[in-house]
Amino acid sequence: MTGVTGVTGVTGARWLTNTHVVDVLTGEVLRDRSVRIEDGLIAEIRAALPPGADAHDLGGRHLLPGLISCHTHLSVVFPFEDTREDESPALTAFRAAQRAEDALRAGITTLRCVHEQNRIDLVLRDAARRGWIRAPRIFGAGRALSTPHGHGEGADCAYATGADGFRRAALGELAAGADHLKIFINSGLAREGEDFEHAEMSDEEIAATVRAAHEHDAYVVAHSGESRAIRQALAQGVRSFEHAYALDDDTARLLADREAFVTPTLCVTNSADWMRENRFGEASIANAQNAIEPHRESFRRAVAAGVQLVNGTDIPPADLVEGVPAAVYEMFLMARGGLDNLRVLQSVSTTAAGLVRAADWLGRVAPGFTADLVAVDGDPVRDISAMGRLSFVMQGGRVVRDDFTVSTR
Incomplete structure (x- = not known):
C-alpha cells in the first residue's frame, strides 16, 4: 500500500509505521515505532508492527502532534x-x-x-x-x-x-x-x-x-x-x-x-x-x-x-x-x-x-489522544528547522496530505 491510501477513514484500525515518535512533554524521541490508529484516536504505540497489519509507511520521518x-x-x-x-x-x-x-x-x-x-x-x-x-x-x-x-x-x-x-x-x-x-x-x-x-x-x-x-x-x-x-x-x-x-x-x-x-x-x-x-x-x-x-x-x-x-x-x-x-x-x-x-x-x-482546554485529548502523540498528527524530515527537538520540512498531515485518523510516497511492509 502506498501514498495516502494507507489510512483512509476514522473507523477501524490502521497503523502508521517506520516512524520516530516525538514526546513533546519530555523531548524524548521513541525511535522506530509503529502507531495504531482506531476510530480517530491513537490506540497504541509499539516497536514491532504486527504481522499482516494494514500499514502506512512514514519512511523514517519524525511524528508529532498536529499543530x-x-x-x-x-x-x-x-x-x-x-x-x-x-x-x-x-x-x-x-x-x-x-x-x-x-x-x-x-x-x-x-x-x-x-x-x-x-x-x-x-x-x-x-x-x-x-x-x-x-x-x-x-x-x-x-x-x-x-x-x-x-x-x-x-x-x-x-x-x-x-x-x-x-x-x-x-x-x-x-x-x-x-x-x-x-x-x-x-x-x-x-x-x-x-x-x-x-x-x-x-x-x-x-x-x-x-x-x-x-x-x-x-x-x-x-x-x-x-x-x-x-x-x-x-x-x-x-x-x-x-x-x-x-x-x-x-x-x-x-x-x-x-x-x-x-x-x-x-x-x-x-x-x-x-x-x-x-x-x-x-x-x-x-x-x-x-x-x-x-x-x-x-x-x-x-x-x-x-x-x-x-x-x-x-x-x-x-x-x-x-x-x-x-x-x-x-x-x-x-x-x-x-x-x-x-x-x-x-x-x-x-x-x-x-x-483551549483540550489538554486531555489534543496535543500529544500518546494512546487515548486524537489522531491529529504531522510528520517531518528530521528531529525538531534538536533542529527546529525540521518543522519547515513537514510533509504528512493526519486529522482525526484521516490522511490529509502525504508528499512522501514509499512502499510499506
Missing part, C-alpha cells in the same frame, strides 16, 4: 481598509474556508479564531463537524467585543460601552456559540497614528465580560499592547493575552505567577515583505517595523519569566513568509528569540492544548 495555532483571523481582508462591515456572509465564507483548508494542509489541525467577520468561524466549525468542508478543528470567538472607536472599529465587531453594554455583547457571542470572548484592552499597530499604549476599556467593562464568560464556562482573550493594561486585565480575571508588544519584567513575572497564556504573534512585527505583498500601507509597515525591538525584548522577558507561550500568527497561518507557512515561521522566530526547541514545540501542542 495548534492560537491567534487566527480566517476572514480578515488585506489591506484592512478594504473591509466592508456589510459584506455578504457567503463571500466571507468562501474566503475563510479556503484559508482554513490551506491551514489544514500546512499541518495546522486545530485553530483558535479570535474574531471573524459574520462569525464565520462558528459557521465553519459547524460545517467541518458535518463533513461539508475540510478544515482544522476550530475553537471560535465569533465577533470580538470593541468600544465604538477602538482598535476593532470597522472590522464587524460587537460594539459596546459600559459594563452593561459589554455584558450584553458578551452574552450575544456566547449565545451564538463562541468558545471564548475577545476584547481589545489597547490600541494596536494597524493604522497610521495608532500606538499600542492607549488603553481602551475600563475595569468595569473588562470585569463584566469576564463574568459573562465564566458563567458560560468560557474565558476571555485580550488584544494587549503594554504592561499597564495587561496588569489591569489580569486583575479582572483575563487569562489569555495577545501580542504583548511592550512587556516589562514585573508584568512578565505576574503573568507567569497567574499561569496566564501569552500569544506573542512575532509575525506581526517581522513580516514586512508579506505585508507589502498584501498591499499594506507604508504607515502600517512602519508601525510594525518600529515595534520590532520592543517586541523582541518583551518576548525575551516572557521567556525568562517562564510565561506559558503559545503559537499564533495574526495573519493567515498557512500564508508563506520567508518560504514557510506563517505558523512555522512563528516557531522559527520564537526559537531565535530565546525559546528552547522543546518549548517551541509545546507552543503548538501541549501548551496550546491547555489554553
Whole structure:
C-alpha cells in the first residue's frame, strides 16, 4: 500500500509505521515505532508492527502532534481598509474556508479564531463537524467585543460601552456559540497614528465580560499592547493575552505567577515583505517595523519569566513568509528569540492544548489522544528547522496530505 491510501477513514484500525515518535512533554524521541490508529484516536504505540497489519509507511520521518495555532483571523481582508462591515456572509465564507483548508494542509489541525467577520468561524466549525468542508478543528470567538472607536472599529465587531453594554455583547457571542470572548484592552499597530499604549476599556467593562464568560464556562482573550493594561486585565480575571508588544519584567513575572497564556504573534512585527505583498500601507509597515525591538525584548522577558507561550500568527497561518507557512515561521522566530526547541514545540501542542482546554485529548502523540498528527524530515527537538520540512498531515485518523510516497511492509 502506498501514498495516502494507507489510512483512509476514522473507523477501524490502521497503523502508521517506520516512524520516530516525538514526546513533546519530555523531548524524548521513541525511535522506530509503529502507531495504531482506531476510530480517530491513537490506540497504541509499539516497536514491532504486527504481522499482516494494514500499514502506512512514514519512511523514517519524525511524528508529532498536529499543530495548534492560537491567534487566527480566517476572514480578515488585506489591506484592512478594504473591509466592508456589510459584506455578504457567503463571500466571507468562501474566503475563510479556503484559508482554513490551506491551514489544514500546512499541518495546522486545530485553530483558535479570535474574531471573524459574520462569525464565520462558528459557521465553519459547524460545517467541518458535518463533513461539508475540510478544515482544522476550530475553537471560535465569533465577533470580538470593541468600544465604538477602538482598535476593532470597522472590522464587524460587537460594539459596546459600559459594563452593561459589554455584558450584553458578551452574552450575544456566547449565545451564538463562541468558545471564548475577545476584547481589545489597547490600541494596536494597524493604522497610521495608532500606538499600542492607549488603553481602551475600563475595569468595569473588562470585569463584566469576564463574568459573562465564566458563567458560560468560557474565558476571555485580550488584544494587549503594554504592561499597564495587561496588569489591569489580569486583575479582572483575563487569562489569555495577545501580542504583548511592550512587556516589562514585573508584568512578565505576574503573568507567569497567574499561569496566564501569552500569544506573542512575532509575525506581526517581522513580516514586512508579506505585508507589502498584501498591499499594506507604508504607515502600517512602519508601525510594525518600529515595534520590532520592543517586541523582541518583551518576548525575551516572557521567556525568562517562564510565561506559558503559545503559537499564533495574526495573519493567515498557512500564508508563506520567508518560504514557510506563517505558523512555522512563528516557531522559527520564537526559537531565535530565546525559546528552547522543546518549548517551541509545546507552543503548538501541549501548551496550546491547555489554553483551549483540550489538554486531555489534543496535543500529544500518546494512546487515548486524537489522531491529529504531522510528520517531518528530521528531529525538531534538536533542529527546529525540521518543522519547515513537514510533509504528512493526519486529522482525526484521516490522511490529509502525504508528499512522501514509499512502499510499506
